Each structure stands twice: as structure tokens, then as C-alpha cells.
Amino acid sequence: MKKQSIPSSEITPKSLYLSRREFMKAAGVIAGGLTLAACGITPDGAGDITGSTATFPAASDSVDTPNTYEEITNYNNYYEFTTDKTGVARLARDFKTTPWAVEVYGLVNKPATYDLDTLVKKFQPEERIYRLRCVEAWSMVIPWVGFPLAKLLADVEPTSEAQYVRFESVFDPDTFPGQTQPFYPWPYQEGLRLDEAMNDLTLLATGLYGGELPAQNGGGLRLVVPWKYGFKSIKAILKIELTSKQPDTLWSAIAPNEYGFYANVNPQVDHPRWSQRTERRIGETGRRDTLMFNGYGEEVAYLYDGMDLRKNY
Amino acid sequence: MEHKGTLTPDKARPAALAISGRKLLRPFIHLLGLLPLFHLAFLWLTDGLTFNPIQFVEQFFGRAALNLLVVSLAVTPLVTLSGWRQISRHRRALGLYAFLYFSLHFLTFLALDYAFDLREILRLVVEKPFIIVGVLAGLILLVLAFTSFKVWMKRMGKNWQRLHKLVYLAGGLVILHYALAVKGSLATLSGDILKPLLMGALVALLLILRIPAVRRFVIRFRQRIFA
Numbered sequence: 001m002k003k004q005s006i007p008s009s010e011i012t013p014k015s016l017y018l019s020r021r022e023f024m025k026a027a028g029v030i031a032g033g034l035t036l037a038a039c040g041i042t043p044d045g046a047g048d049i050t051g052s053t054a055t056f057p058a059a060s061d062s063v064d065t066p067n068t069y070e071e072i073t074n075y076n077n078y079y080e081f082t083t084d085k086t087g088v089a090r091l092a093r094d095f096k097t098t099p100w101a102v103e104v105y106g107l108v109n110k111p112a113t114y115d116l117d118t119l120v121k122k123f124q125p126e127e128r129i130y131r132l133r134c135v136e137a138w139s140m141v142i143p144w145v146g147f148p149l150a151k152l153l154a155d156v157e158p159t160s161e162a163q164y165v166r167f168e169s170v171f172d173p174d175t176f177p178g179q180t181q182p183f184y185p186w187p188y189q190e191g192l193r194l195d196e197a198m199n200d201l202t203l204l205a206t207g208l209y210g211g212e213l214p215a216q217n218g219g220g221l222r223l224v225v226p227w228k229y230g231f232k233s234i235k236a237i238l239k240i241e242l243t244s245k246q247p248d249t250l251w252s253a254i255a256p257n258e259y260g261f262y263a264n265v266n267p268q269v270d271h272p273r274w275s276q277r278t279e280r281r282i283g284e285t286g287r288r289d290t291l292m293f294n295g296y297g298e299e300v301a302y303l304y305d306g307m308d309l310r311k312n313y
Numbered sequence: 314m315e316h317k318g319t320l321t322p323d324k325a326r327p328a329a330l331a332i333s334g335r336k337l338l339r340p341f342i343h344l345l346g347l348l349p350l351f352h353l354a355f356l357w358l359t360d361g362l363t364f365n366p367i368q369f370v371e372q373f374f375g376r377a378a379l380n381l382l383v384v385s386l387a388v389t390p391l392v393t394l395s396g397w398r399q400i401s402r403h404r405r406a407l408g409l410y411a412f413l414y415f416s417l418h419f420l421t422f423l424a425l426d427y428a429f430d431l432r433e434i435l436r437l438v439v440e441k442p443f444i445i446v447g448v449l450a451g452l453i454l455l456v457l458a459f460t461s462f463k464v465w466m467k468r469m470g471k472n473w474q475r476l477h478k479l480v481y482l483a484g485g486l487v488i489l490h491y492a493l494a495v496k497g498s499l500a501t502l503s504g505d506i507l508k509p510l511l512m513g514a515l516v517a518l519l520l521i522l523r524i525p526a527v528r529r530f531v532i533r534f535r536q537r538i539f540a
Contacts, residue, residue: 070364071364074363074364075363075364075365079505083505085363085365086361086363086364135496136496138365138368181507183497183502183503183504183505183506183507184503184504185503251496251504253503254497254498254501254503254504255497255498255500255501255503255504258498270440270441273441273442273443273493273494274441274443274494275433275436275437275440275441277433278433280365280367280368280426282364282365283364285367285425286428287426287427287428287430
């Protein structure tokens with residue numbers, strides 16, 4: 001087991017999010033409840049802890065209970081392995097996520113290659129419970145362990161020309177059967193605008209449920225951008241490049257009219273072929289209404305002020 | 314043992330073999346038709362329905378409908394290739410199995426996936442090309458299943474043949490529905506498009522084998538080899 005800054009062996013959802021609250025209280029980061037809302041938790045009985053419910057405004061009108069470890073680690077979209085969501089865990093079993101190193105370069109003053117242990121020591125991962133909304137209209141609630149990407153970016157000092165961040169994943173057809181298919185422009189790559197990347201919600205995840213980040217969930221290191229469709233949250237990151245031009249992304253190269261650069265969760269803008277109005281939370285039978293920005297509008301809506309989100313899908 | 318009392322001339326033996334072959338063919342066809350249901354029951358009993366069981370079952374029935382439709386479309390070309398006419402008697406059963414799985418697919422969509430939320434369902438049917446295409450294919454299968462019985466065959470005469478040619482259109486629509494449902498693109502031929510492409514190629518091949526000129530060529534070729 002890797003050392004995490006918050007050792008947590010608790011896997012029961014309730015105690016997990018309670019411990020998260022305790023942590024935030026201790027760390028003094030309850031900035032107007034913004035961070036908690038970021039975690040996507042509605043504070044039922046939050047008054048028990050703080051004596052005031054005012055510090056815990058609801059991110060949505062429903063309680064988000066994290067999905068089980070079983071669900072999160074056995075229902076994965078990871079086309080490098082297979083398009084079969086239940087088959088990923090089996091195929092990823094032999095994929096080594098330690099040691100892991102990520103190279104940060106491009107328009108920065110201090111380019112560097114970090115290994116995972118250094119990242120964990122330096123940036124103190126914390127637990128964050130986020131909703132994940134897949135573009136295929138299913139969703140989960142996942143207790144990640146990670147640190148804000150902003151911390152890493154601050155460390156390499158982006159130059160004034162840097163406007164975008166490009167992420168690149170693994171390429172090795174011998175390890176990834178899916179990469180022998182000619183239908184994808186491998187390796188997987190993704191991108192964010194620099195201000196999106198600097199937003200406090202944007203996480204580099206190093207763990208799950210207090211433990212390591214399993215290979216099928218994107219270990220060694222993955223991105224988590226909870227207000228965007230899941231495919232933006234690139235797995236197994238090897239390279240992070242600061243650029244001045246909007247980077248190409250794998251899915252928008254495949255179908256530019258269907259998967260845009262922004263890919264913000266938006267119930268009003270359908271995928272051209274299917275509806276995005278509702279979603280099925282894994283573990284539930286009914287459908288839920290999909291929330292604008294996946295319910296994180298308070299934290300991120302300002303990033304898109306004045307933009308036509310129908311055009312910039 | 315010798316059965317002296319019965320008259321069994323040697324000539325009758327091949328005929329008896331053919332009859333038993335025919336007898337075996339029927340249960341085989343039904344086994345083929347019910348195989349997806351057995352498979353699903355097995356997956357259900359072994360916790361194999363994934364953590365998103367509604368979507369899994371919905372897609373499972375869809376794939377079963379497509380597979381059975383392709384098998385039923387393969388009957389005539391198979392007769393052309395093999396000369397084994399007996400199979401063509403079972404084309405209707407295979408087509409009806411395809412319709413059964415389409416019905417289960419559609420019911421799962423209505424009842425389990427959208428809990429009979431008629432407003433949302435109607436919106437989807439009207440708005441989403443992928444659902445429209447599926448609904449069109451389903452309507453064709455419904456009409457063909459309804460008129461598949463001998464009564465209708467007799468009543469409609471030549472028109473029956475014409476009507477049932479629509480099965481080719483249904484095949485094409487089902488493939489299109491499949492290709493539009495996955496995360497990939499027919500336009501750029503990329504993404505998760507391999508399986509729809511292979512199925513499309515298979516259906517195209519089956520249709521080519523029905524072109525009269527191709528068919529005559531295949532039959533002549535076969536007869537020359539096995540003459």
C-alpha cells in the first residue's frame with residue numbers, strides 16, 4: 001500500500017463522508033461551504049458537527065451516497081483494455097501502476113518529471129467525493145483520493161503564454177489489446193483550458209476509497225474533472241504539457257460533432273444521437289435528472305460566462 | 314436382432330436417415346432460438362448482469378434480436394451454398410425468435426429503462442435518429458411476424474412475398490440502429506465501430522448471395538464440385 005496523507009480504511013459511505021467533514025473542519029477549509037458542495041454531499045444532519053447548517057449549502061437536492069468499491073472497480077470504461085466494462089478489471093490485473101512517473105513540460109519555467117511517491121509527499125492528497133457522469137448516461141459517486149491539479153501546475157510555473165493543458169496517456173499495444181484496433185487515434189489524450197485546470201475542483205487522483213488507485217480506474221495517476229463528462233477525466237497519465245493552442249482530444253478526433261473540447265455535463269445539450277436529460281445512477285433502478293455542470297455550477301459556471309454552451313459543447 | 318416380420322427394403326434406409334435428420338433439425342432450431350434466454354438466465358444466476366443490469370439486459374436482448382435476424386436471413390443463402398433445402402422450412406421460426414427478442418428489447422426500454430415515462434419516451438422516439446431507426450425496424454418486424462402464418466400467406470398471394478422482402482430493410486435498419494448506439498462514428502469509421510461493421514458486412518454478404526446471377530453461379534459451382 002502506498003502512503004496516503006489521509007489514511008482511511010473506512011469503506012462505509014456514511015463514516016467516510018463524516019471523516020471527510022472532520023478533515024475539512026480540522027484543515028479549516030470550510031470556505032462558505034464551497035468545498036463541501038464540491039464534494040457533492042448534501043449535509044443531512046450537518047448541524048450535529050458544526051452547530052450550524054448554514055456552512056453546508058446543498059449542492060443538489062438529493063443525498064449522494066458513494067457507490068461501493070465493488071461497483072467502482074468492476075464497471076469501467078477503459079477502451080485501451082476493452083470496450084466491455086466488466087472485462088476491464090480482469091485485463092488490468094497485471095498492469096503495473098507502481099512505480100509511476102509523470103512528465104510535466106511545455107510552456108513552463110520549471111519542467112520536471114515527478115514520480116508518484118514524490119507527488120503524494122509533496123501535494124498531500126485528500127479525500128474528495130465526486131459525482132461522475134458518463135457521456136453514456138450513467139453515473140456514480142466516487143470517493144477519490146487526490147490533490148488539486150493547480151498545486152502541481154503552480155510547482156512548474158506556467159509561462160504567460162500557457163493557455164491550455166494537454167494530458168497524454170499510455171501507448172503500448174502489447175499491454176493494451178484495445179490499442180491494436182485501427183479505429184482509435186491512440187494514445188488517449190485530453191485537454192483543459194488553463195483556468196479550468198486551475199479550478200479547485202480539478203483533481204489529480206492517486207487513490208480510491210482511502211487506498212491505492214486501481215489500474216482499471218486509471219492508476220497510477222488520473223485526472224478527475226467532475227463537472228465534465230467522464231471521458232475528459234483521462235486515465236494513466238504519463239505526460240502533462242502546457243500549450244498555447246487548444247489540444248486535440250481523442251474523442252473529438254473520432255467524432256468532432258459529438259464530443260467537443262469542453263464536454264461539460266449539460267442536460268440541455270444532447271449528444272447528437274442520444275439524450276442527456278437523464279441518467280441512471282449505478283445501483284439504482286430509476287433515472288435521475290441530469291444536473292447542469294453535474295451539480296457543480298456554483299464552483300465552475302463562471303468559467304463559461306458569455307459562452308454559447310450549445311456551440312462550445 | 315432381426316426383425317423378420319417387417320418389410321424394410323434397403324432402399325428405404327437413406328430416406329429414414331433423412332427423416333431423422335429432419336427430426337433433429339427442428340429441436341436444433343428451437344435450441345438456437347432459445348439459446349439467448351438460457352444464456353441470460355445463466356448470467357443472472359451467476360451475477361453476470363454487471364452493475365448496470367437494466368442497460369445490460371436491454372442491450373443483450375437487442376443483440377439477440379440482431380443475431381437471430383441475421384441467422385434467419387442466412388437461411389436462403391445457406392440453402393444456395395449447401396443445397397440442403399430442409400433448413401428453409403425453419404426460416405419462419407427463426408424470424409419469430411428475432412421478433413421475440415426485439416419485443417423483449419423494446420419492453421425493457423419502455424418498462425425498465427424509462428419506467429413507462431411516456432412523455433420522455435415519445436420525445437426520444439421523435440428526437441433521436443437512433444431510436445427512430447430502431448422503432449422503424451421494430452414496426453417492420455411486427456408486421457412480418459403478424460403476417461408470417463400460412464393463413465396470411467394464402468390470403469395475400471403474391472403480395473406476401475413482396476411484403477416479406479421488407480425483412481432486408483429491417484436488417485439494414487437494425488445494423489444502423491446498432492452502429493448509431495455505440496460510441497463511435499460511421500462517418501469517420503472510428504471508435505467502437507468494429508462489431509456493427511462486421512455485422513453489416515455479414516448482412517451485405519447474405520444479400521449478395523441472393524442476387525439471382527450470383528446465386529446461379531454458386532449453385533453451378535457447387536454442383537460441379539459435388540457432381
